[in-house]
Amino acid sequence: MTGPTRRRWLLGAAAGLTAVAVAACGTTSAELPPDARPLPPATTGPAAPTSRPSAAPTAPGTPTPVVPPSGATCADGLPVRSSLAPLGPNPPPGAFRAGSTMKRIVDRGYLNVAIVTDAPPVGSMNWRKLELEGFDVDVAKTIAKALFGSAEAERIHFQPVQTNQRNALIMDDADPAHPDADTATDSRSGIDIVVATYTITCQRKEKILFSGAYFESGFQLLVPKDAGFDSIDDFVGFTVCSTDGSTSIEKLRQAAAWAGRRTAAAAPSGSPARGLTVIGRPRAADCLVAVQQGDADAVATDNVILAGMARQDEYLRVESEAFNEVFGTELETLAEPYGVALWRSGDQAQDDEFVRFVNGALRDWMAGGGWADSYDHWFRDALGPRSTPLADDPSWPLDTTPR
Known part of the structure; x- marks a missing residue:
């Protein structure tokens, strides 16, 4: 799917959501940002109590090991x-x-x-x-x-x-x-x-x-569903948003440089350079709005924040392994310990x-x-x-x- 096609798809998918966001702005006070809104009610029943760690290999329904603290x-x-x-x-x-x-x-x-x-x-x-x-x-x-x-x-x-x-x-x-x-x-x-x-x-x-x-969070990517974005390589020629002053935007810049070098190495001699465009916004919610309005193609930040965005917008999903190849064995780099x-x-x-x-x-x-x-x-x-x-x-x- 080409860049303009993806961008038009995003605009169409977000039209109703943008209208809802604009309407919600009228209820906010000047003290708090207009996008500081709660999640919709959960559709599932009460969750079972959180499981405790096990020495056995991870299986469905057991806690996922976090990055070792000594990493x-x-x-x-x-x-x-x-x-x-x-x-x-x-x-x-x-x-x-x-x-x-x-x-x-x-x-x-x-x-x-x-x-x-x-x-x-x-x-x-x-x-x-x-x-x-x-x-x-x-x-x-x-x-x-x-x-x-x-x-x-x-x-x-x-x-x-x-x-x-x-x-x-x-x-x-x-x-x-x-x-x-x-x-x-x-x-x-x-x-x-x-x-x-x-x-x-x-x-x-x-x-x-x-x-x-x-809390242990992790650096991941929010992408449009069914748009063909699975790894950072897919974003060469596209735009990804993250928050100014965050560890996420620094990691995104590293990933963009890696993807650019990889693309350049594979391109025929004399081909114009193509890379991933990184844009920053003051708040994570601003990046979500940028995707909904067609100014960006994805959001890169902590997975807990992305999970909240995905619940607000049914056309988006979290891609948990988009950066794994970039950082290789240095997956500790993706950790976000709060x-x-x-x-x-x-x-x-x-x-x-x-x-x-x-x-x-x-x-x-x-x-x-x-x-x-x-x-x-x-x-x-x-x-x-x-x-x-x-x-x-x-x-x-x-x-x-x-x-």
Whole structure:
């Protein structure tokens, strides 16, 4: 199928969806993006409880193994997913040391959280209930409950954030040389934590405090059904969209360069160069709109976000292995381990204490069944059964610092 033919097919398939999206814009407030809308109601019955890991080979209905936590090591010699472990049980809510970050937040009366609001089922606005919902929202509520004893609305202030704004919200200095820095954003923004499909990387950890990985996502592709797109090779001459400031757009650029070199090597001598066009948008929802309006042919980002898009648009599907050939044996490159990014005070002891506290809250959430309940509600239908990061590796959060 040729490029113009595919593009016309996309436009025809999306006509009704675009009209729905435009109509929905009239119900939004100026504070939140117009595409921050909930998923449609699920058509299946309640999911069975999430399965636990098994030493046996994976079979249908059992959890799919995630990327091994030790898959990548940073310049400091520590695994990319490593974080400071709690030294014991967390203090009771409200009972925090004077001068600690937790005490400062409790005295203020609420937790300031930056979060994505346009990426169901991770984070989006439920306009019927007039509240944010999603897996990352549940993560934020877990931390608020550990601080205050409850996660009532008055205990959490959510701030919508775009992907390329996340780092600057909690970096102690907005370094213009850092690839994700946004110097237009005040780095002393009042944000306590960022829970926004935030991939832990070695480069980011040089500037930013992260919790342990609370979820393992993966870099995949959203494509039109029955359009003949199966691998990145098929997109030479076409356009793929990803979010500005994300790890996904960097991986997409690597894949585009690989596909271009491969095409050039196979082309007759003297043929014009053909490649894959990469475009960036501020939000994942903008990439979905770009496909629906014919400005792009596919979306490349985290599989949990793509699963939400596929549920909103029946003409699209997730291609899970589109990038496997590009990265070959380096499939760890496709991993997107999500962590909570924390405000850095500049006092290392205080910051370490805050990281340990957040990891303690996440540990208790995973051990107590809350993680499994949230996963089953938001992801299980699309991604299948999965066990918690703590069940996958009891040494979570991979604290290797000397005691």
